[in-house]
Amino acid sequence: MVTREPLETFSVPIGPQHPALKEPGHFLISVDGEIVTDAVVRLGYAHRGIEKAAEGRNWVQNLYLVERICGICSHIHATAYSLGVERLAGVEVPPRAQTIRVLVAELERIHSHLLWLGVAAHEAGFETLFMYSWRDRETIMDALEGFTGNRVNYSVNLLGGVKVDVGGEQRTDILRALDHLEPRTHHYMNVVTTDALFLQRTRGIGVMTRSQAELMGAVGPTARASGVPRDVRVEAPYAAYGSYPLSMILDKRGDLEARFVVRLNELLECYRLVREILDTLPPGELQAKMPRRVPEGETVSRVEAPRGELFYFIKSNGTDKPERLKVRTPTVFNLMSVVKLAIGHQLADVPMILAGIDPCFSCNDRAILVQQSRGGPSLWTWEQLRRHGIEVYHGRRP
Amino acid sequence: MKFGSMFSDVLPSLFASPMTELYPFERREPPARLRALLQWDREQCTGCGLCVMDCPAQALEILTLDRKAKRFVLTFHLDRCTFCSQCTYSCRQDSLRLSNQGWELAALSREPLTFVWGEAEDVRRALAGELPAEGGAPQAT
Amino acid sequence: MDVALDLLAMLIFPAGLTLLLLGLIYEWVDRKLLAQFQNRVGPRWFQPLADVVKLLAKEEVLPHGVNRWLFIGLPVVGLAGPLTAALYIPMAGLQPSNSFTGDLIVAVYLLSLLTLTMGLAGSNAIGRFSIIGATRTLTQLFSYEAPFLLALLGPALVAGSWQISEIIGSAGGRWLLLTQPVGFVVALIGLMGKLELPPFDAPEAETEIVAGALTEYSGRGLALFRIGRNVAMVVGLTLIAALYMGGIANPLAFVAKTLGLLVIVAALQAVLARLRIDQTVGLWWRYGALLVLLQWAVIIVARGGVS
Numbered sequence: 001m002v003t004r005e006p007l008e009t010f011s012v013p014i015g016p017q018h019p020a021l022k023e024p025g026h027f028l029i030s031v032d033g034e035i036v037t038d039a040v041v042r043l044g045y046a047h048r049g050i051e052k053a054a055e056g057r058n059w060v061q062n063l064y065l066v067e068r069i070c071g072i073c074s075h076i077h078a079t080a081y082s083l084g085v086e087r088l089a090g091v092e093v094p095p096r097a098q099t100i101r102v103l104v105a106e107l108e109r110i111h112s113h114l115l116w117l118g119v120a121a122h123e124a125g126f127e128t129l130f131m132y133s134w135r136d137r138e139t140i141m142d143a144l145e146g147f148t149g150n151r152v153n154y155s156v157n158l159l160g161g162v163k164v165d166v167g168g169e170q171r172t173d174i175l176r177a178l179d180h181l182e183p184r185t186h187h188y189m190n191v192v193t194t195d196a197l198f199l200q201r202t203r204g205i206g207v208m209t210r211s212q213a214e215l216m217g218a219v220g221p222t223a224r225a226s227g228v229p230r231d232v233r234v235e236a237p238y239a240a241y242g243s244y245p246l247s248m249i250l251d252k253r254g255d256l257e258a259r260f261v262v263r264l265n266e267l268l269e270c271y272r273l274v275r276e277i278l279d280t281l282p283p284g285e286l287q288a289k290m291p292r293r294v295p296e297g298e299t300v301s302r303v304e305a306p307r308g309e310l311f312y313f314i315k316s317n318g319t320d321k322p323e324r325l326k327v328r329t330p331t332v333f334n335l336m337s338v339v340k341l342a343i344g345h346q347l348a349d350v351p352m353i354l355a356g357i358d359p360c361f362s363c364n365d366r367a368i369l370v371q372q373s374r375g376g377p378s379l380w381t382w383e384q385l386r387r388h389g390i391e392v393y394h395g396r397r398p
Numbered sequence: 399m400k401f402g403s404m405f406s407d408v409l410p411s412l413f414a415s416p417m418t419e420l421y422p423f424e425r426r427e428p429p430a431r432l433r434a435l436l437q438w439d440r441e442q443c444t445g446c447g448l449c450v451m452d453c454p455a456q457a458l459e460i461l462t463l464d465r466k467a468k469r470f471v472l473t474f475h476l477d478r479c480t481f482c483s484q485c486t487y488s489c490r491q492d493s494l495r496l497s498n499q500g501w502e503l504a505a506l507s508r509e510p511l512t513f514v515w516g517e518a519e520d521v522r523r524a525l526a527g528e529l530p531a532e533g534g535a536p537q538a539t
Numbered sequence: 540m541d542v543a544l545d546l547l548a549m550l551i552f553p554a555g556l557t558l559l560l561l562g563l564i565y566e567w568v569d570r571k572l573l574a575q576f577q578n579r580v581g582p583r584w585f586q587p588l589a590d591v592v593k594l595l596a597k598e599e600v601l602p603h604g605v606n607r608w609l610f611i612g613l614p615v616v617g618l619a620g621p622l623t624a625a626l627y628i629p630m631a632g633l634q635p636s637n638s639f640t641g642d643l644i645v646a647v648y649l650l651s652l653l654t655l656t657m658g659l660a661g662s663n664a665i666g667r668f669s670i671i672g673a674t675r676t677l678t679q680l681f682s683y684e685a686p687f688l689l690a691l692l693g694p695a696l697v698a699g700s701w702q703i704s705e706i707i708g709s710a711g712g713r714w715l716l717l718t719q720p721v722g723f724v725v726a727l728i729g730l731m732g733k734l735e736l737p738p739f740d741a742p743e744a745e746t747e748i749v750a751g752a753l754t755e756y757s758g759r760g761l762a763l764f765r766i767g768r769n770v771a772m773v774v775g776l777t778l779i780a781a782l783y784m785g786g787i788a789n790p791l792a793f794v795a796k797t798l799g800l801l802v803i804v805a806a807l808q809a810v811l812a813r814l815r816i817d818q819t820v821g822l823w824w825r826y827g828a829l830l831v832l833l834q835w836a837v838i839i840v841a842r843g844g845v846s
Contacts, residue, residue: 012667018749031671034816057454064454064482125737125744125813128404131577135417142429149431149496155482163487164431187407195403197738197812347671348747348815402810409806411578418580 009037014350016045022119023361027338027354031347039342039350041335046362054325059085059294060159062322069327070363071152072115075101075108076305077327078157083238084301084314085159089294096284097161098240103277104148104156105239105303106270107174110181111140112306112358113263113270117188120260120355124201129191136184143177146170161287171278178271185267192260202256206341206353209254216340217333220308222357225262226254232304239303243282246273256356263358293320307331307358329363428498433481435500438472438515442493445470449485449494458485461529463520471516471524477508545636553630554622561631562769563587565801569772572805587769591762599758604665613660614756614763620652621771627703628777629787638704643695646703647688650775653767654680654733660764661752672751675742675816679732682820683739686827687729689835693722694782696838703778707786716783721834723783725827730775731804732823734768738811739819776800 009030016024024045030038050069054062067078079101086093114137121129141151147170148154156162192198208218213226223230231248233241249265251258298315308330315324334357342350380388419426428434445465450458457478461471486494505511514521523529549555566587574581601610627635627642635642654676661673695701697719698709716723732739743751753764780787780796787793814822 010667012671012748014747034671058451060452060484060488061454064480064484067482068480121812125740127737128408128577128809129812131579132404132407135578138417146429146431149429149433149483150481153480153482155433155484158484158487163483191403194400195812196401197814198403200818201812201815346815346817348741348744351747405806405810407578408576408809411576412572414578416575416580417578420580 012347014354023359025335025359025361025364027342027350029342029347029350034346034348036342036345036347036350039339041339043335043361043364046364051325051327054322056321058320059292059322062325063157063159064155066325066327067153067155067157070329070360072112072360073108073305073307073310073363074153075104075156076303076310078155079105079239080301080303080310080312081314081325082157082159083303084299084312085294085316086288086290087299087301088297088314088316089291091160091288091290093161093288094284094286095240095243095282096165097286097288099243099277099281100162100164100166100286101157102240102244103166103274104144104154104162106274106277107140107144107147108154109306110267110270110274111137111144113267114140114181116263116306116355116358117260120352121198123351123355124198126198129188129198133188136181139177139180143174146173158287158290160290161285163286165286166278166281174274174278178274182268182271185264185271189261189264192264193257199257201349201352202260205256205345205349206356207253207255208337208341210252212340213254213337216337218308218337218357219330219333220305220358221249221259221262221266222308222334222337224249225251225258227252230309232302232309236302238301244273244276256352259356293318294322298324305330307360307363308334329360331357331360331364335359335364428501430498432498432501433483433496435476435497435503436474436479436485436513437495437497438474439493439495440468440470440515442491443468443470443472443489444491446490448488448490452484452488454482454484455480461516461524463529469517469520471514471520471529473524474513474515476503476511476513548636549626553633553636554625558622558625558630558770558773559766561773562766563591565773565776565797566769568798568801569805569808572802573808576806576809591766594757594762594765595759597758599760600755602664602666602755605663605755609659609663611760613656613663614760614767617653617656617660618763618767618770620649620656621767621774624649625770625774625777628774629704629707629781629793630774630777631790631793633790635704638702641701643691643701643703643706644688646774646778647691650733650771651680651684653771657752657764660756660760661754664755666755668748668750668754669752671748672742672754675748676735676752678816679735679739679742679819682823683729683732683827686725686823686831687733689828689831690722690726690729691778691782693719693726693831693834693838696835697842703781707781710782710785712785712788714783714785719783719834719838721830721837723779725831725834726779726783727800727803728807729827730772730779731807732819733775734772736804737808738814740813741816741819744813773797776804 009032011028011030014027014029016026026042028040028042029036050065054065057065063078063081066081067074069077114133118130118133118137121133144154145151147166148156148164156164208226210227213223213228218226218228219230227250229248229250232238233246234248246269249262249269251262294316296316296318298313301312301314303310310330311328313324313326314322317323338354338357341353345353445460445462447460450460455478457475459473463469463471481496483496486496514524516524551557567582567584570586571581601607624646626637627646629635658673658677658680661669661676694706694710694715697715698706700706700709735742743753753761756764776797777787777793780800784796787796
């Protein structure tokens with residue numbers, strides 16, 4: 001996906017072979033001295049053809065395929081998929097299973113926000129905060145490993161329920177992890193809001209007003225930091241969120257510091273939610289019976305990933321394989337805000353602004369069909385595609 | 399506004415030992431639920447093939463030699479396995495489980511990563527190529 | 540005999556090979572301390588040596604369109620600067636091998652030679668990261684150089700001489716950091732700016748411009764620049780210890796004092812975040828220059844006017 005051709009000035013590429021961005025995304029920044037005059041984003045380096053691959057695998061196999069769209073938010077992808085397929089099949093998932101799904105989703109949100117804190121600190125040059133926040137993240141990873149059996153890609157979901165139960169030992173482990181993390185999170189909140197050098201890199205940088213956020217369709221903590229009250233868990237509760245209401249964390253300032261504050265406050269809200277779940281877990285079974293062939297129909301599944309709203313469209317034609325699976329991840333919308341906001345800032349601010357939206361490039365690369373005014377969509381043969389690829393790059397400056 | 403807000407973390411670390419676990423000199427006991435190497439209980443298996451159908455990585459292949467006498471040969475490709483444990487839940491006879499030992503699985507070539515399980519005689523014949531190679535998972539388009 | 544002793548001083552001890560070895564040791568201590576502050580293990584003792592050996596063994600890639608002689612010669616000049624500066628400071632607790640009036644200024648400018656050659660090396664290459672890095676390096680040079688020099692001249696003002704051995708002699712073992720704390724702080728932080736240590740590592744900000752001015756360097760050139768930076772660290776620490784911590788009487792005092800300063804430098808690296816280049820310039824020209832001029836005013840008033 002290329003937005004447009006950059007203007008002809010001195011351009012600095014950030015990615016895709018950049019050492020700092022640990023993921024492949026290409027930002028072509030045109031600079032004048034140190035001030036950014038233009039920014040163009042180009043994606044597509046991590047495209048794996050997942051939506052097409054999903055059409056050739058049965059419903060159970062796809063559960064694990066979509067889990068691997070992203071490593072950081074793997075459980076929420078699997079949850080969105082399961083919720084959609086269960087709705088198509090008309091299967092009622094027992095409440096204990098839904099609650100355990102929410103529990104793992106919140107634990108995943110904790111790990112994702114701590115990861116992001118470290119990465120954003122690393123982009124700012126604050127190595128020490130990076131090291132300490134990732135050291136604390138190990139606590140929650142160990143708790144998740146003891147609970148689910150793996151540190152990443154927890155694979156807790158089954159079509160119709162979950163695999164693992166919360167026993168006394170797991171409960172103790174998770175509570176111990178939270179007891180360790182809660183004072184540390186307060187400490188990080190203190191660091192992020194009072195450290196003079198860090199504030200110089202974040203306060204007033206990358207300000208996005210509420211109207212801008214709504215216009216560009218920003219989602220997740222990025223939007224909530226600009227005061228846009230969007231959170232799928234609150235607006236359209238799924239799984240067990242109806243029984244465990246939570247408050248939306250909003251901030252009016254819309255700059256980088258606000259995004260840090262919103263995510264750290266969300267961490268505190270997650271701790272509260274996890275404690276509440278562990279105290280009031282409803283009894284019951286873990287799995288409902290699921291047919292191998294899902295009845296015909298199409299459905300939409302919206303969940304709140306750590307980065308924003310995750311959207312699944314699932315269409316079934318009555319067989320044991322899906323007809324169409326469409327995934328729309330939150331980073332796709334938030335990236336546009338980076339491109340717009342970067343203009344006018346210094347070059348050194350661009351990695352920080354990018355880190356502020358919590359980008360997840362491996363989530364990103366789906367094929368997007370952009371309808372242009374001349375003609376409708378067309379189908380290209382392999383030969384046409386190959387010829388187009390050669391012509392587009394021929395004569396373009398490398 | 400203050401400088402050096404991480405100082406309260408940094409100073410005590412000077413006198414503490416590092417958090418790093420010096421693997422392989424220090425090894426932690428794996429948690430009970432860790433999903434590591436697959437184990438197959440031949441007695442319980444009925445050869446239904448649900449595990450083969452549901453494996454997202456097509457890591458299992460089952461060969462039925464005699465269904466009534468329960469003689470099957472299960473080929474497990476460790477290099478394809480994603481340790482998702484779906485097979486253990488697809489199996490209605492409880493014949494598959496993922497142990498929590500056997501997580502140090504690196505090898506220098508692919509041969510040690512293919513496990514063929516069954517009666518000793520069947521396994522020998524399968525490895526020698528005397529048995530037909532059918533019963534694998536349907537290929538995805 | 541004199542010539543032989545001079546050559547020995549320059550090539551083996553205290554400058555030359557000994558200094559290169561000390562540079563590697565100090566780099567290791569710095570990295571290990573930083574790791575310890577961050578609660579992790581850090582490199583083993585031979586890591587800097589292994590880095591240098593590896594770099595020297597690699598092929599040196601000459602980028603397209605650079606001036607060949609500048610590309611190869613600049614690292615050599617960059618290393619030569621701090622090595623020569625070492626001749627005028629009391630390395631390892633011994634008397635400086637060459638000493639003349641005004642050698643403080645010469646030593647400081649030889650230290651800046653390293654930064655200057657890095658800036659030139661960056662401008663030489665055509666890549667955009669190198670050019671931005673070179674611009675930032677030179678901008679940073681212009682910002683910290685004046686306060687750093689003035690801070691080092693504080694003890695010189697008290698001693699009434701610009702010769703290092705005379706300054707140390709007239710201090711007579713007194714620790715000037717007690718009487719000129721502001722100057723000491725500015726000098727130490729100025730050294731961090733010169734060595735491009737965090738928080739002043741904007742010129743080689745890995746997350747923004749890959750490796751800054753040295754992006755196109757590999758193999759021998761990169762090794763020489765890195766060794767040059769290590770030597771500059773040792774020389775800078777020795778200079779500050781000699782001027783502000785009552786001189787260096789013997790090798791034991793040398794090790795103790797410079798390592799003590801290194802602990803403080805490593806702690807500052809751990810605790811402070813990176814500054815943007817415009818914030819660095821703002822910081823130095825506002826607070827750095829102001830503080831050091833204040834220190835000078837105090838010195839002048841305390842001495843009852845300039846003699």
